[in-house]
Amino acid sequence: MRVVVQRSLNSLVEVNSKVTGKIDKGLVLLVGFTNNDSEENILKMVPKILNLRIFNDENGVMNKSILDVKGSILSISQFTLYADTKKGNRPREIKALKSEDASILYDRFNEELKKYINVETGIFGADMKVNIINDGPVTILLEN
Numbered sequence: 001m002r003v004v005v006q007r008s009l010n011s012l013v014e015v016n017s018k019v020t021g022k023i024d025k026g027l028v029l030l031v032g033f034t035n036n037d038s039e040e041n042i043l044k045m046v047p048k049i050l051n052l053r054i055f056n057d058e059n060g061v062m063n064k065s066i067l068d069v070k071g072s073i074l075s076i077s078q079f080t081l082y083a084d085t086k087k088g089n090r091p092r093e094i095k096a097l098k099s100e101d102a103s104i105l106y107d108r109f110n111e112e113l114k115k116y117i118n119v120e121t122g123i124f125g126a127d128m129k130v131n132i133i134n135d136g137p138v139t140i141l142l143e144n
Helices: 039-051 099-114
Strands: 002-015 018-023 026-032 062-064 072-077 119-121 128-143
Touching (some): 002 072, 072 099, 099 119
Parallel strands (some): 026 072, 072 119
Antiparallel strands (some): 002 018, 002 026, 002 128
16 A cells, blocks of 8 residues: 655545545545555554654644645556556556456545544545645655
8 A cells, every 4th residue: 555645734635526535635646556565554654644744843844644734635546556557658557456456445545534523525436626735745655
């Protein structure tokens, strides 16, 4: 499981010119799954994301979590996080989990996050237009 975490001032996702998810201050998560990923990966990743201290405190030090700042999450499925580019210039997604299985894990991931925080999403497998105002910029790659 890979998650690209971006601190965001405001972001949104559109499918067919319709907004399906929108947040103000919070995190944008680009989420990908690979073979052998399971609910166990999700249960390890969710607390890591929720407690990741990448928001500034009153002294301008990254010392607060998404929970501390009462932000929201925009979660976007992105199978290309597992694109293989070792041979040639055309990415191959051979390491990404099959769509049917990844969809189940993605939904489970979002359900687990929603127990603690507001979560907006795109549509799994859709052609999405994602507008991200990356704050900082702060971008962290998490993997387990």
